[in-house]
Amino acid sequence: MKIEHKRLSALMITLSMMLVLSACGGGNTASDKNQNSAAATDSGKVKLKVYAQHFDEDTKGPFDYAVEELKKEMPDVEIELDSAVQDGNQKLKTYAATGNMPDVYFTDWQTLQTFAKSKNVELLDDYESTAQYKESLNPGVESRLIAPDGHVYAYPDTGIEFQLIYYNKSIFDKVGIAMPIKTIDELAEAAKKLKAAGYTPMSIFGKEKWISAAFYNGLVTREQAAGFGALEAQGVTELPQAFVTAAEQMKKLQEAGLFDANATNTNYDQASSQFYQGKAAMFVNGQWEIYSSEEKLGGQVDWMYWPAKDEATYEQTKYNIDGAGSPQGYAVSPGSKNKETAVKVAAFLAAKSAEYKYTKLGSPIISPKTDKPIAADVPVMMQRIATELLPNAKEYAKLLSNTQIQNAINDNTQNLLVDGFTTENFVTNLNRTLGKENQ
Secondary structure, three states: OOOOOEOOOHHHHHHHHHHOOOOOOOHHHOOOOOOOOOOOOOOOOEEEEEEEOOOOHHHHHHHHHHHHHHHHHOOOEEEEEEEOOOOOOHHHHHHHHOOOOOOEEEEOHHHHHHHHHOOOOOOOOOOHHHHHHHHHEOOOOHHHHEOOOOOEOOEOOEOOOOEEEEEEHHHHHHHOOOOOOOEHHHHHHHHHHHHHOOOEEEEOOOOOHHHHHHHHHHHHOOOOOOHHHHHHOOOOOOOOHHHHHHHHHHHHHHHOOOEOOOHHHOOHHHHHHHHHOOOEEEEEEEOOHHHHHHHHHHHHEEEEOOOEOOHHHHHHHOOEEOOOOOOOEEEEOOOOOOHHHHHHHHHHHHHHHHHHHHHOOOOOOEOEOOOOOOOOOEOHHHHHHHHHHHHHOOEEOOOOOOHHHHHHHHHHHHHOOOOOOOHHHHHHHHHHHHHHHOO
């Protein structure tokens, strides 16, 4: 289906100018003080293995663009792509366990924490590339680069990302579901109507535990703006009421049939395909999903705010954002034989990936600045993000760094997607973990 984009509005331009203040100009990829002394390949080039997201148009575009730009900037470097798998970083963790780490790899904060302990990530604090990257950052995104412990482990391309609920307007109209949906009860009733009409109400790739946790966090932010970050405070040995309420809400939605019975065995390709083919009426994913959904569904797709327990709470909390500024991006293996070059390449790939996302996709959600203009029609849903959501954002969820608590949330929110697992089970399991970690 042909996409019907709208031209960027004046307000979008204004916001973008505020977000993107000055050029990075490739400065963050200037040579570090130490030159790489590792042996080159037979062709005279330094060959680097890069593990990166490259599984759909939204991820292939930024990476391919960055690699082409790298050829101009660093012609003596050859990139061997190892395409990432959407498996919760299990493939990457296997590399670490077997001593087979790529030179450069893209990953998230939870994995970086694990790799920091196992010495599988290079500490980037003292590199010249890091000093230059810090100078290139857009305002407010420092938490994407600098970890809570004060160190730098990876170079980020995106700004603070967040999760949204997408819906098919045509299906909603056909079934007779009025928008906006403001409350949990309204979403539960919509799920029942959609299921009765033969649709999967919401497709979710529950095989990846992070997405069920993200859905739960969306509900939590209607009750506690800090989201999961509120669980890390010392003395929080039992699940606060906001989190109990959100668990009860998620279970109510599951019991209303919102999720497919096979949700925990469904991967991203399967879940997104259901949505794109019109078999599922809703889909949950990050704001990066805008491009694929609009490409496949055109004007039929839009996103909604997270529902709350009542309309008053919905209005008060709709601009609390389900996303935290956790560190992530392109990291470097300390075992790389070309480590000095790998650091420069990691910074370059991140900066140019961000440049592509801004100029080609019209996304203002990037970490480093760029002075290049937007050269693309901006999807309508992204215009809503830029002109409606971001200017009114009240608070982003806070980062949860404790891996034990995060793992417990991941495991137990995934369990909430299936029959037989109760809210009481959820609370008991989380209290056990909180009691151990926050004493």
